Amino acid sequence: MGPKKCQVCDEATSKYKCPTCLIHYCSVVCFKKHKEIPCVKPISPSEAKLTSASVSHVERPYHVDEPSEVLQQMQLESIASSSEIRDALKDEELQKLIYNIDCSPDAENELDRAMQVDVFRKFADKILSSISPP
Known part of the structure; x- marks a missing residue:
């Protein structure tokens, strides 16, 4: 695996990863831009199974009048x-x-x-x- 591209500016080579959501970023400027909107920790497949087993979600059709x-x-x-x-x-x-x-x-x-x-x-x-x- 070679160097990763910054997922914020999509230009520079990434040097860092967000400690919360693990996206790659290249600088303090990009990190601050990324943190303008709260991010969340990605869940692993095993955590996803536990979450989906313990939380029921009702699927609804998406319709806007x-x-x-x-x-x-x-x-x-x-x-x-x-x-x-x-x-x-x-x-x-x-x-x-x-x-x-x-x-x-x-x-x-x-x-x-x-x-x-x-x-x-x-x-x-x-x-x-x-x-x-x-």
């Missing part, structure tokens, strides 16, 4: 880079509510129930304020 309601890349990046949102996601009650929505065969009703809980309502407000124009 109103295409203008789909978030743009910049909005998604704004959410991902918000320390306020990342901090909120540390709350176990909020994690359970999100998990219940994701795993529910009736996600809309589960979302309606979650919106009755203060921690979820505040979380939703934080997301909306991070994607709304100033």
